[in-house]
Amino acid sequence: MTTAPLLRVSGAGIQFGGLKAVSDVHMEVNEGELIGLIGPNGAGKTTCFNLLTGVYMPTEGEISLEGQRLNGLAPFKITRKGISRTFQNIRLFKELSVLDNVKVAYHSLARHSMFSSIFRLPSHFKEEREMEQKAIEFLSVFDLDGLKDETAKNLPYGQQRRLEIARALAAEPKLLLLDEPAAGMNPQETMELMDLIAFIREKFDLTIILIEHDMQLVMGICERIYVLDHGQLIAEGDPNFVRNHPKVIEAYLGEEVDTDDA
Numbered sequence: 001m002t003t004a005p006l007l008r009v010s011g012a013g014i015q016f017g018g019l020k021a022v023s024d025v026h027m028e029v030n031e032g033e034l035i036g037l038i039g040p041n042g043a044g045k046t047t048c049f050n051l052l053t054g055v056y057m058p059t060e061g062e063i064s065l066e067g068q069r070l071n072g073l074a075p076f077k078i079t080r081k082g083i084s085r086t087f088q089n090i091r092l093f094k095e096l097s098v099l100d101n102v103k104v105a106y107h108s109l110a111r112h113s114m115f116s117s118i119f120r121l122p123s124h125f126k127e128e129r130e131m132e133q134k135a136i137e138f139l140s141v142f143d144l145d146g147l148k149d150e151t152a153k154n155l156p157y158g159q160q161r162r163l164e165i166a167r168a169l170a171a172e173p174k175l176l177l178l179d180e181p182a183a184g185m186n187p188q189e190t191m192e193l194m195d196l197i198a199f200i201r202e203k204f205d206l207t208i209i210l211i212e213h214d215m216q217l218v219m220g221i222c223e224r225i226y227v228l229d230h231g232q233l234i235a236e237g238d239p240n241f242v243r244n245h246p247k248v249i250e251a252y253l254g255e256e257v258d259t260d261d262a
């Protein structure tokens with residue numbers, strides 16, 4: 001018996017004016033997979049994430065999650081359906097506490113009504129308490145619970161990156177999209193982050209797509225990799241297949257890249 005993929009991207013693309021930033025992309029991602037999305041600068045990786053999360057509406061093709069079409073849905077609706085993400089440039093509420101950053105993400109899913117919030121009904125307080133408890137649990141996974149009252153902007157860079165992932169997870173996604181989560185981290189932080197990604201994938205039953213420039217890192221943890229160049233998929237397969245693919249080698253020529261075994 002074959003099971004349907006969690007995410008299916010069929011010929012998706014987007015055109016900005018005369019520029020086809022992404023074109024005819026096909027992807028099938030199964031539940032539980034950890035997938036790499038790589039490609040040279042400007043290849044269209046972030047644009048793909050923007051298509052998957054409703055930031056941009058595809059001008060061609062179709063995107064579906066668990067068989068449900070996502071084209072045209074607003075980003076918050078797509079989050080509710082189960083896709084959340086982090087950004088290449090960290091996007092936190094910098095003036096809020098670490099805890100509040102995670103709680104804000106919960107609020108987008110909260111069941112309590114505007115009525116119960118405005119009139120401060122018991123159900124409102126109960127849900128608030130539960131939310132806070134859950135937020136602290138999330139923070140502890142990322143070793144940030146001890147910093148819950150710290151203002152987000154005061155965290156060192158590596159911890160801000162981890163907080164961003166915690167926040168994305170608070171939306172209880174099925175599919176987590178990580179856009180260069182290790183950008184700006186030192187090698188030690190990067191190693192720790194990769195362990196953390198492997199850990200949260202198991203703990204929260206996640207499917208993950210990871211954009212990352214560090215090839216060694218991608219090759220080390222991803223089972224399958226999609227490679228984009230000039231907005232088009234040029235290769236897809238396991239790390240070994242991809243690192244030896246002539247089109248991939250050609251696309252990366254001129255870029256400093258280390259494809260040695262991780």
Ligand SMILES: Nc1ncnc2c1ncn2[C@@H]1O[C@H](COP(=O)(O)OP(=O)(O)OP(=O)(O)O)[C@@H](O)[C@H]1O
Pocket residue numbers: 016019021022039040041042043044045046047048088
């Ligand atoms: N809103 C937009 N309007 C016009 N062009 C855009 C827009 N968003 C992306 N592009 C173009 O689409 C192409 C792909 O950009 P994208 O940021 O997706 O690449 P990338 O692979 O993520 O690059 P990098 O690795 O440098 O982050 C680029 O040529 C970019 O200029």
